[in-house]
Structures are given as C-alpha cells and as structure tokens.
Amino acid sequence: MISRIVLTTGFLLVLIGLWGVLTRRNILRIIIGFSLMGTGTHIVIVAIGYVTNGTAPIIDHALSLSEAASRAVDPIPSALAVTAIVIGMAVTAVMLAYAIRLYESKKTLSIDAFTESKW
C-alpha cells in the first residue's frame, strides 16, 4: 500500500516536471522542470524496491543476519538511486552552465529569444 502511494507521488512529480519543461519559457524554470522529473524518477525507483514490512538493508541490532533476507527491502534499486542522483546533479550542473552562457549571449533567459536552432 505505502509503496503504491510513493509510486504515485513519483509519477506525479515526473508529470509536473514534464509540464514545466514543455510550458515554461524561462530557461531556469525549464531546468527546475528537468530536476523535478529526475527526482520523481528516483522516488519511483526506490518505491519499486519496497518489500512489504521491509526495513533498510543494514545489518545491526535491529535487523539480525538471519532475518535480513525476509525483512529487508530490495537493496538494488537503492544502489541505483544513488547513481541516478549523482548523474542528475551532474546534468543539472551542465544545464546551469549553458544557461549562464546563453544569458551572457542574449542578456535574457527567455527561450523565445534563441531562435537560431529552431526548426
């Protein structure tokens, strides 16, 4: 149940991000839209790995070695989410760098001012 709620939240975030990317005209807002899409994807990845009544796959006094296999969530989506977060941050950094250069060339952040590569 709880993972379905989280899954829905993640997909809604992806949709909000997509809407922002498609409708906003300010480059910074478009970048925020991309970040929202990325965050939504991370939430979806983590939600898929949930096992009913599972807990974090860290063996300590709260989760003994013998019961770990039945009570821990799937660790692979969590590991993939770490990778995805780092890559998402990297993509955002490159997008922001381009936004700075675009602003310097036209002194505006509106996407409508950049018509050269439009088809």
Added chain:
Amino acid sequence: MTRRLSIIVAIVSFGLVFASLVVGYTEQQTARPLAESYIRLVPQELGAPNVITGILLTYRAFDTLGEVAVLFMVAASVGLVLGKERQPRSGPLADRFDEVKPSSEIVQTGTQTLVPLISIFAAYIIMNGHLTAGGGFQGGAVIASGVLLMLLAYPQYQPGLEFLGITESVAGALFVLAGIAGLIVADGFLDNRILPLGQFGAFFSAGAIPVLSALLGIKVGCELSVILERFRP
C-alpha cells in the same frame, strides 16, 4: 494553439502510461532472488553491515568508477563552458569583488561556526559508509556544501584549484590502484578483500570498503568544489 494541444496530448498520454503502471503494480511480498542473495552475501563475503555500500563499492564498484568518471567529465565540461573569456571573471579576485558589500557579521560568524562542523559531519558520513547509511558520494556532497557556504559568505574566498585538482587526481589514481590490487591479491577488480575483513560491525572492518569510501569522498568533494567555483561570476 497547436502547441498547447500537443503539450496536453503529450502529458495526458504520459499520464495514461504512468496510471497503467500504477494500477498494474503489486507490492513485493518477499525479496527477489538477486536481492536476497545480495542481502545474504554482502555481510558474509564482504563483512559490510550496509548491504547497499557493499553493492556500490564491491559488486558494482565498476559502475561507481564510471560514475566518478561522469563527475570528472562534468567538472571538465563546466570548465569548458564557463571557463575563459567571461567578462566579469577577468582581473584579480580582490578587484572583482571590490565594491561588493561584505556579508554581515551574523553570516560570517555562522559560517565560522558551521564550516568545521560540516567538515566533521562529512568525515563521519564518509567513514561510516560501511556500517550505516552514508558513503563517499553523500559525504563528498556535504564537503561541497561547506565550500558553497564559504563562497557565499566570503565572495573573495578562493579554494586552491591546483590543490583540489591534484588531490582529486591522486584519490582517483589510488581508487583504480586499489581495484588493480584486487585483481592481483583477491578475486577480481575492486574486490574489497585485499585487506582483512576484521570483526563484523567494527569501525575498521569490511576490508577495503572504508578506504574506497574515503577516496571516493575526497574525489567527489574536490570535484563538486571545483564545479561550484566555476559558477562564480
């Protein structure tokens, strides 16, 4: 009008795809076989209580190496895009921020108190990656947040780019060397059993995982700091 319509069509069709995924989703009742074997093998074979760190730094450490390469590429490309001939960047640092109002005393005192604490917290996160939630990437990001605080509070603060570059390269080279040592001494590239596994759950345990975590944290922290410095006007 056509554009608005096509946007609506795109979002609605994505929404339908997502809705069908949510409707068809069933929560897992037990872990999948692969997950189960990871949960069983990481504490037994690698001696690491945190299964995710074990996966990231041994079983899928090659992925992590690729990720670090992506970060390096981003630092390089941000430097390429923002590097030269930007008007405000010319001239010595002190002149560029000559007429800038210095940050208030509250901000400065807060920074002086917080930056050491942030650094200690980053070291804690990095070094406990094999025991509890944490690891190199997370700790490196915390280090970079300390650098960001310094850049915001003191506009004239200049992190030593040369020092950061050399530290990062040395950490990256040592990471790869640890991987090659795994090929020679242990079972494969980036195997953590080149060092003794130690007592399960102790601070110095899990073979090479704490060492790899520390190298990764240093490398990520340096790379993110360089990226942040590039964004300065």
